[in-house]
Amino acid sequence: MQPLRIGIVDLDTSHPGNWVPIIKELGHQVIAVFDGGTVHESGYASQFAKKHNINVICESLEEMAPIVDAVMIHSVDWDLHVERARPFVEAGKAVLIDKPMAGNIRDIRQLLEWERSGVRITGGSSLSVCEEAADWHRQQDPGDPIVTVLAGCSVDDFNYGIHAFYFLQAIMGPGIESVRSAGVHLQHQIELLWKDGRKGFLSVGATQGYLPFYATVVTEHTVKHLQADSSRLYRAFLEASLPYLAGEAGPAAAISQLLEAELAAVAARKSLSLGGQEVALKQLSDEDPGYEGAAFAAQYRMKAKGL
Structure with a gap:
C-alpha cells in the first residue's frame, strides 16, 4: 500500500487531533495543515503542527493542493465545505468532508455533481x-x-x-x-x-x-x-475511508447515499x-x-x- 500524503483543512473541532494519530497508525502521512481561523486564533495551526509532527503549514488552499494526495476538511462552518474542497477537486485530489457535509440544497447538489463527474469524494458521520x-x-x-x-x-x-x-x-x-x-x-x-x-x-x-x-x-x-x-468510531470510519481515498477500494457507501x-x-x-x-x-x-x-x-x- 502506497501511503497517502494527507492535508488537513481547518482545525475547528476535536476531530483533527483525534484522527491524526489513527491515520499514522494506519500507514499514512499527514504532511500539511491549513486553518482558516473560524474558531482558533492566528498561530494555532503552528501549535497543532508542532504537536503532531506535521512539517508544512499552508497559508492557502492553493498552496496545499499540489503537495497532497488527499484532503480532510473539518470546518465547523459547513457552508465553507464546498469552497474549501474546490481547489482539491480541480487538482484531481481525493476529498473527505467531515459531518455535516452540507447544510443546504445548493451545496448538496454540488457534491452530487462532483460524484457524477468522477471525483473521489466521501465523508459524513462515523456512525x-x-x-x-x-x-x-x-x-x-x-x-x-x-x-x-x-x-x-x-x-x-x-x-x-x-x-x-x-x-x-x-x-x-x-x-x-x-x-x-x-x-x-x-x-x-x-x-x-x-x-x-x-x-x-x-x-x-x-x-x-x-x-x-x-x-x-x-x-x-x-x-x-x-x-x-464512541471510542471505536474514528478508527472504524478511517479504516473504511482511507482505502477509497487511496484508490485501492470502492467507497463504503457512495456519497449520494450518505447525503440522504x-x-x-x-x-x-x-x-x-x-x-x-x-x-x-x-x-x-x-x-x-x-x-x-x-x-x-x-x-x-x-x-x-x-x-
Whole structure:
C-alpha cells in the first residue's frame, strides 16, 4: 500500500487531533495543515503542527493542493465545505468532508455533481460505518424484516444530530423518500419514510444531560438496543475511508447515499416549519433554507472560548 500524503483543512473541532494519530497508525502521512481561523486564533495551526509532527503549514488552499494526495476538511462552518474542497477537486485530489457535509440544497447538489463527474469524494458521520450497526447486520436473519427503528442523540439538531440520521440509515439502509416532523417535545421527533414503505423515527436536539448515540431495532421476532461505542468510531470510519481515498477500494457507501442524511435533516426542518407536513427529499429546492453554518460556527467559537 502506497501511503497517502494527507492535508488537513481547518482545525475547528476535536476531530483533527483525534484522527491524526489513527491515520499514522494506519500507514499514512499527514504532511500539511491549513486553518482558516473560524474558531482558533492566528498561530494555532503552528501549535497543532508542532504537536503532531506535521512539517508544512499552508497559508492557502492553493498552496496545499499540489503537495497532497488527499484532503480532510473539518470546518465547523459547513457552508465553507464546498469552497474549501474546490481547489482539491480541480487538482484531481481525493476529498473527505467531515459531518455535516452540507447544510443546504445548493451545496448538496454540488457534491452530487462532483460524484457524477468522477471525483473521489466521501465523508459524513462515523456512525455510517459504526461497528454496532455492522454487527447487527451480520447477526440479523434476512428472513426477519425490520418493523421499525428509533434512533437518536442529544446536543443539537444538526451538527451533532446528523449522527442520528446516519445511524438510522446505517441500520435501515438507503432509500429515504420523505420526512415528517412530529413536533418538538424537549427534542425534535421526526418520522422518516423509506421507498419500500418502512418507517424509522428519530429524536434529536439538546437535552439537560448528554445522550449517547442509540438505536432500538424492532423486527418481526426481536427487539435489539444498540449503543455506539464512541471510542471505536474514528478508527472504524478511517479504516473504511482511507482505502477509497487511496484508490485501492470502492467507497463504503457512495456519497449520494450518505447525503440522504443531510437531505433528510433539511426536509425535517422544512416539515417542522410547515407544521408537520410531509416533505419528499426529491422536492427540496435551493430556496429551502436548510441550516446556517456561519451562525452555528459563531456560537461554537464563543463556546470554545468560554463566552
